[in-house]
Amino acid sequence: MADHDYxxxxxxxPDPVRAHAETLVDWSARVEAGDRVVxxxxxxxxxxxxxVAASLGSRGATPVFVSGSDEVTRAYLHAADExxxxxxxxxxxxxxxSRADAVLSLRGGRNTAAxxxxxxxxxxxHVRGRAGVREARFETDWVSTVHPTRALxxxxxxxxxxxxxxxxxxxxxxxxxxxxEMAGLKARLDAASEVRIVDDGADxxxxxxxxxxxxxxxxxxxxxxxxxxxEVFTAPLSxxxxxxxxxxxxxxxxxxxxxxxxxxxxxxxxxxxxxxxEAVASILDTDDxxxxxxxxxxxxNEGIDRPTDSILFDEKxxxxxxxxxxxxxxxxxxxxxxxxxxxxxxxxxxxxxxxRLEFDGEVVQRDGTFV
Amino acid sequence: MADHDYxxxxxxxPDPVRAHAETLVDWSARVEAGDRVVxxxxxxxxxxxxxVAASLGSRGATPVFVSGSDEVTRAYLHAADExxxxxxxxxxxxxxxSRADAVLSLRGGRNTAAxxxxxxxxxxxHVRGRAGVREARFETDWVSTVHPTRALxxxxxxxxxxxxxxxxxxxxxxxxxxxxEMAGLKARLDAASEVRIVDDGADxxxxxxxxxxxxxxxxxxxxxxxxxxxEVFTAPLSxxxxxxxxxxxxxxxxxxxxxxxxxxxxxxxxxxxxxxxEAVASILDTDDxxxxxxxxxxxxNEGIDRPTDSILFDEKxxxxxxxxxxxxxxxxxxxxxxxxxxxxxxxxxxxxxxxRLEFDGEVVQRDGTFV
Numbered sequence: 001m002a003d004h005d006y007x008x009x010x011x012x013x014p015d016p017v018r019a020h021a022e023t024l025v026d027w028s029a030r031v032e033a034g035d036r037v038v039x040x041x042x043x044x045x046x047x048x049x050x051x052v053a054a055s056l057g058s059r060g061a062t063p064v065f066v067s068g069s070d071e072v073t074r075a076y077l078h079a080a081d082e083x084x085x086x087x088x089x090x091x092x093x094x095x096x097x098s099r100a101d102a103v104l105s106l107r108g109g110r111n112t113a114a115x116x117x118x119x120x121x122x123x124x125x126h127v128r129g130r131a132g133v134r135e136a137r138f139e140t141d142w143v144s145t146v147h148p149t150r151a152l153x154x155x156x157x158x159x160x161x162x163x164x165x166x167x168x169x170x171x172x173x174x175x176x177x178x179x180x181e182m183a184g185l186k187a188r189l190d191a192a193s194e195v196r197i198v199d200d201g202a203d204x205x206x207x208x209x210x211x212x213x214x215x216x217x218x219x220x221x222x223x224x225x226x227x228x229x230x231e232v233f234t235a236p237l238s239x240x241x242x243x244x245x246x247x248x249x250x251x252x253x254x255x256x257x258x259x260x261x262x263x264x265x266x267x268x269x270x271x272x273x274x275x276x277x278e279a280v281a282s283i284l285d286t287d288d289x290x291x292x293x294x295x296x297x298x299x300x301n302e303g304i305d306r307p308t309d310s311i312l313f314d315e316k317x318x319x320x321x322x323x324x325x326x327x328x329x330x331x332x333x334x335x336x337x338x339x340x341x342x343x344x345x346x347x348x349x350x351x352x353x354x355x356r357l358e359f360d361g362e363v364v365q366r367d368g369t370f371v
Numbered sequence: 372m373a374d375h376d377y378x379x380x381x382x383x384x385p386d387p388v389r390a391h392a393e394t395l396v397d398w399s400a401r402v403e404a405g406d407r408v409v410x411x412x413x414x415x416x417x418x419x420x421x422x423v424a425a426s427l428g429s430r431g432a433t434p435v436f437v438s439g440s441d442e443v444t445r446a447y448l449h450a451a452d453e454x455x456x457x458x459x460x461x462x463x464x465x466x467x468x469s470r471a472d473a474v475l476s477l478r479g480g481r482n483t484a485a486x487x488x489x490x491x492x493x494x495x496x497h498v499r500g501r502a503g504v505r506e507a508r509f510e511t512d513w514v515s516t517v518h519p520t521r522a523l524x525x526x527x528x529x530x531x532x533x534x535x536x537x538x539x540x541x542x543x544x545x546x547x548x549x550x551x552e553m554a555g556l557k558a559r560l561d562a563a564s565e566v567r568i569v570d571d572g573a574d575x576x577x578x579x580x581x582x583x584x585x586x587x588x589x590x591x592x593x594x595x596x597x598x599x600x601x602e603v604f605t606a607p608l609s610x611x612x613x614x615x616x617x618x619x620x621x622x623x624x625x626x627x628x629x630x631x632x633x634x635x636x637x638x639x640x641x642x643x644x645x646x647x648x649e650a651v652a653s654i655l656d657t658d659d660x661x662x663x664x665x666x667x668x669x670x671x672n673e674g675i676d677r678p679t680d681s682i683l684f685d686e687k688x689x690x691x692x693x694x695x696x697x698x699x700x701x702x703x704x705x706x707x708x709x710x711x712x713x714x715x716x717x718x719x720x721x722x723x724x725x726x727r728l729e730f731d732g733e734v735v736q737r738d739g740t741f742v
Binding site: 033041046051056058065072090093096 | 409449459
């Protein structure tokens with residue numbers, strides 16, 4: 001290993017997998033000596049798990065590695081009764097998470113469609129039945145990240161080699177510097193009452209008064225639980241106007257692109273899509289909250305230069321804004337009055353030439369670049 | 372799948388992996404509806420984990436899948452302080468096992484030498500530090516089994532295809548029938564005071580008075596925690612004579628074959644080996660108990676027709692006997708007076724033409740075949 005010099009890589013470490021693990025453990029999860037850690041490992045993320053094990057060992061933390069295989073889960077879901085799924089005997093699993101200081105999820109499957117044939121009702125029963133386990137996990141310093149796999153490269157329409165570089169460009173940032181930059185944007189968004197998005201095919205005005213923005217800098221120290229991150233987001237109170245989302249994505253296994261929403265008094269009153277219109281209609285019909293917005297986010301990660309059909313990356317892309325139909329994050333609405341819904345579906349727009357993002361009438365981004 | 376007829380396979384199931392999973396869940400671990408189960412999955416055992424998930428789901432049990440990668444463990448052990456290993460923060464892991472009804476270990480790595488460069492002292496500190504986790508696991512209905520991998524085939528010196536057949540021949544037995552057969556052997560061994568092993572290169576007499584034999588029929592219902600199993604074993608009180616063990620094996624990463632032991636009053640007074648003499652000497656020098664016998668076992672699994680350098684299989688081979696240096700199993704010595712040691716190393720002998728196994732002077736096995 002000493003014969004090679006990889007130190008000219010953008011991340012200054014000869015081994016990007018190790019650098020990823022150390023960023024996750026130190027910057028994102030803030031793991032300390034004596035911490036009890038659960039590491040959830042997807043089928044394709046074994047190499048990252050090895051690096052995370054080394055990183056945790058050297059910090060004096062004690063890990064338990066839990067296996068997160070989509071194929072194993074699918075087999076269980078197909079075989080189990082819906083009644084058992086709704087009321088499962090999970091106290092052993094809940095005990096594991098409730099005694100953990102941090103939970104690191106290393107995603108990266110071998111087939112993004114591995115659970116495609118699990119019926120919706122089964123899926124929902126499983127999610128509902130595991131609410132207690134999820135809550136225990138969310139009370140820890142939890143962080144989700146992604147190890148580059150061939151399946152994810154395929155989903156992105158990229159070669160494995162190019163996708164790997166893409167992931168490490170997104171993950172191995174100078175996070176402290178980005179956190180400082182985004183702090184300015186957060187402060188301005190907190191102070192603003194009105195956000196306006198103006199672009200070819202978009203003129204939308206959002207009321208954000210009294211809401212608190214999150215500086216999502218890929219660390220639990222910033223209320224941010226994704227690596228990569230790199231966005232500032234808040235929960236709009238209301239919205240009026242029209243916006244088209246040009247970034248294509250897969251929602252519940254269905255391809256969606258060029259969705260146009262018209263909003264009045266915060267509610268979607270009309271919608272259209274270049275592809276996947278039924279999927280959008282079905283999301284909007286979930287419940288009352290699904291027709292209102294739960295999030296306005298502004299992407300700021302310069303390492304993410306293209307959409308890859310993965311929301312973890314796409315919504316952080318520099319030069320984009322995104323809105324979510326459905327549930328608002330509690331952190332943005334301390335008084336608990338945020339929009340409530342069973343869904344939270346992000347839709348993304350690249351801000352093009354001639355576009356403007358305005359806070360209280362002041363242009364903060366022009367042509368997709370912060371001013 | 373319906374187009375093919377695999378029902379003429381020895382196990383009468385078109386899918387041996389599924390049959391393996393069902394044998395493990397139903398016969399071995401006796402899983403019932405509502406059970407909380409932990410499934411430990413080695414790197415190479417994913418396909419078996421999928422089948423076990425389906426089996427547990429259909430029984431109404433709730434599984435947690437824990438990842439057991441030798442490479443992950445090695446990375447952790449190399450990075451961690453010995454002090455942290457000796458006193459790790461494992462209460463989250465202990466809580467998981469102490470609330471479990473059953474623990475299923477699916478072994479099957481991708482490299483049997485994956486931990487070869489972990490120093491002995493590190494290994495020992497790790498084992499000692501995890502005593503509490505291990506005890507919690509041993510209080511459940513725990514079972515260890517093996518999924519055939521290419522690494523295990525290589526260790527056995529076999530093609531993958533042949534090794535796969537070998538494993539399923541050993542695992543997919545009529546266990547209830549074998550349990551009934553072995554019950555007779557157990558009863559005779561319980562009643563006997565003296566066992567004599569006579570063969571070319573062996574004449575050993577063992578005192579087994581007042582010891583209780585285990586009918587190891589691959590089920591927790593028989594105090595048996597291995598799948599496959601198929602042996603009857605007890606804990607000898609004393610032994611006198613000479614015996615040579617011709618089955619080659621790897622002990623602590625060192626190849627050992629043709630070990631000869633001379634015993635007087637239950638203690639090894641002389642030893643020799645065709646290969647690996649230093650390994651044998653180092654075992655004997657571990658502590659006082661390492662020079663005495665902890666086990667006499669008689670193999671009875673007709674599906675295991677050759678040694679494969681895996682103790683889980685080799686010691687159950689029909690037509691063999693094995694003795695273990697070191698620790699006795701509690702189940703064989705209810706009054707707790709069994710041999711104590713930090714080691715338990717099994718050594719195996721194939722009983723050849725002209726050999727005899729005698730209980731109180733009566734021949735129970737001749738030429739390696741039960742009479």
